[in-house]
Amino acid sequence: MSVYPKLAAPTAPTEQMRELGADEDDIRKMSVAGAHPGVRQRLWGLEARLDHTVTFEEFTFWAKVEREMEQEEYKRYKAVTGGQGLIGSLRNYFTSNAYEDAKTHSAAVQGQEENTEWSEKKSSTVVDDPTASPIAPVGTHDYDAEWRQAARALRTAGWGTIFYLITTDILGWGQTPYVFSNTGYGIGAGIFALMGLAAGASGWMIWHVFCGLDSSRFPVLSFGDPFFRLYGPKTRHFINFMQAIQMFLSVAVVLLGQTDIIAQLGGSVNLCFIVAGIISLLVSMASGYMRSLKHLGWFCNSAVWLNIISFIIVCAAAAKNGPDPTAQVNGGILNKEWAVPGHMAPVKTFAATPPADYQPTDRNLFAAKFNGINSMVYAYSGAIMFVAFLSEMRHPMDFWKAMLLAQSFITGVYIFFGVFVYTFYGQYAYSIITQVVKPLPLQVVGNVLSLITGWLAIFLYFNVGMKTVYLEVGQQLCNLPPITTKRGKYLWWALGPVYWILAFVVSMSVPQFNAFTNFVGGLFSLNFTYSLSGVMCLAYKIQQGAKLPGEGFDPETGVTTRLDNGYKRWIRGFRKTWYISIPILIYTCCGFASSGMGTWAAVLALESAYGPGGSVLSSWTCTNPFYTG
Known part of the structure; x- marks a missing residue:
């Protein structure tokens, strides 16, 4: 029996017959509609970012095209905005929509020499791409295509804006004196500088991978997207699940901190601790009806200024009045008598690791150092947002400027504030530093400001x-x-x-704010800031290095050619890129090791709080540790 189909009887014209007289655009429309088995059109934009049929080679091909187009746009922009002097250049750098400026586009189109060179390059690089959307450009360098403008509509941020976002997202200066109370001056300053360099390295790796995988056709929007393109959908699900857990525990951490502050504000009337927790819960829950962050821009800007005011209040009060020991003594393992008026021990500071009697969280000195490191990581943990920041940039290649400036600024602020306040507060430096401020009126002002910024953080995490x-x-x-x-x-x-x-139940079941914060920092924040960025970059460099002659993505056919797959490919890629893969692997392993030891230290601190002699105050109890009556 013949396997060839018999000729069909004459019928109405089929879609295949209509193709004979159709132009390319009509064929594409029929293909998208599914009317005939022609070339199937690949989706693009937001719908395409999680398309599992797109290969690594195709992602990187269009990412390279995108970076070239951005570079050409940047040249056009510079050609128009040049000659404005230093002030004009700085103003343009910090302008959100500089690359979309209508005058820039108009001047560039109207015959400048730079635009002529661009047009020649464009005409010489036109590629007929059958995998494009029906409204996608035929050429790979069509700057004015409607689809590309739509895909990049939200990408308006300059590197100045990103610098601002990084500093506001990572600037956890309030915890830095507590770090020095665990580690002393020497180790504290050294580890802060080292962690700052490591955070910069993580930022560079995230930036490198983003630029290699992101394009208008296949945008990268979240931290899990690069893992999807490098390891597959299961890994992305795992990353997103871990991120959700981290955000949940972060909500619980800040809820507990808010409860502590409210309890201290109500200490004069002996406000029940559980009631303080319920107040924190209800105020936080009220923000839950909002599904969008777009209306919080003014609030975020206000939070920056509130942080600056708090910074000044704490520094001035510390230098003039010294500490109120109540929060640190009752929230940790220091001698409980030190919180009694008239029995407060003198403030002591140490160049090396403070001895066990002056440790705020754990008398095991090795564990105490790692508790300090966990708090450092918590302060540096904004790197998880770098992918989101990059996805907002009109010219992502400028990200390194914002990151370098921001990390240098943040590290300097951390070390200065930590050393300055630790000098005056010593062992009483608490992780919520406004709770240690004296006199009481300044403490109330600082706590109210902390409540406002804390509730903003709770809503963002939620x-x-x-x-x-x-x-x-x-x-x-x-x-x-x-x-x-x-x-x-x-x-x-x-x-x-x-x-x-659920977050409230978790927060009220933890007896010590410091240890809980350190647990979240060691298990989640450290990995998202350091380890996972290494995992991401290592896979990217290996897959880049695994390419053989004759392999790659062909934009004319939409076909990716590979000569092999599996472990053989990964091993070859690692060998060919050993000079960069080995350092990244070592960095990643160090991150996982630090996470393991930091989590262990936090668990020991929690055991000390729960165990004999522990201060189980923030559990389900009505006892207010700040009652002054």
């Missing part, structure tokens, strides 16, 4: 964490409606209180 859970678990695994729909909005409002109550 919003990111809840969205991750809803999108990754609710929509993908449980088929919940999209969050933008009416049903999705109602489900968001219904599930939000459950999220808050």
Whole structure:
């Protein structure tokens, strides 16, 4: 029996017959509509970022094209904005929409020499891309294509804006004196500088991978996206799950900190500690009805100025009045008599690691050092947001400027504030530094400012964490409606209180704020800041190095050619890039080792708090540790 199909009887014209007289655009439209088995069009933009059929080679091909286009746009921009002097250049760098400026585009189009060179290059690099969307440009360098403008509509940030975002996101100066109370001057300053360099290295790796994988066709938007493109969808799910857990525990950490502050503010009336926790929960829960961050820009800007005011208050009060020991003594393992008026021990500072009697969290000195390191990592932990920041940039290649300047500024502020305040507070330097301020009126002002900025942080953590859970678990695994729909909005409002109550239960079940913060920092923040950025960059460099002659992505056919797959490919890529892969591997292993030891130290501190002689104050009890009556 013949396997060839018989000729069909004459019928109405088929879609294949219509192709004979159709132009390329019509064929593409028929293909997208599924009317015929022609060349299937690949999606692009937001819908394409998680397409598992796209290969590493295709991602990197379009990323390279995107960087070339951005560079050409930058040249056009410089050609118009040049000659404005130093002040004009700085103003342009810190302008959000400089690359989209209408005058720049108009002048560049109207015959400048730079634009002529660009047009010649464009005409010489036109590639007929059958894998493009039906409204995508035929050439790979079509700057004015409607689809590309839409894909890049939100990418308006300059490196000056990103510098501002990095400093506001990572600037956890309030915990730095507590770090020195664990480690002393020498180790504290040295580790702060080392961690700052390591955070810069992590930022460079994230930036390098982003520039190699991101394009308008396949944008990178979240921390899990690069892992999807390098390791597959299961790894992305794991990363998103871990990020959701971290955000959940961060909400619990800040809830506990807010409860401590409210309890201290109500100490004169002996406010029940559980009541303080419920107040913190209700105020936090009130923000849960908002699903978008877009209306919080003014609040974030205000928070920066509130932080500056708090910074000045703490420095001035520390130098003039010394510490109020209540928070650190009752929130840690220092001698409880030191919190009694008239029995406070003198402030002591140490160049080396403080002895056991002056350790705030753990008398095991090795564990105490790592508790300090965990707090450092918590302060530097904004690197998880770098991918989101990069996705907002019009010219991502400028990210290194913002990162270098921001990390240098942050490290300098951390060391200065930590050393300065530790000098006057010594062993009484608490992780919520405003709770140690004297006199009482300044302490109240500092605590109120901390409450405001703390609730902002709670909402940000909740919003990111809840969205991750809803999108990754609710929509993908449980088929919940999209969050933008009416049903999705109602489900968001219904599930939000459950999220808050669970976080409240966790926070009230932990007896020590310092140890809880260190646990989250050691297990999650350290890995997201250091270890996982190394894992990401290592896979990228190996896959780059594994390429053989004749392999790669062909934009004309949409086909990726590989001569082998599997472990053989990974081993070859590692060998060919050993000079960079080995240092990244060592860096990654050091990150995981530090996470293991830091988590162990935090668990020991929690055991000390729960165990005999521990200060189980922030559990389910009505005792207010700040009662002054």
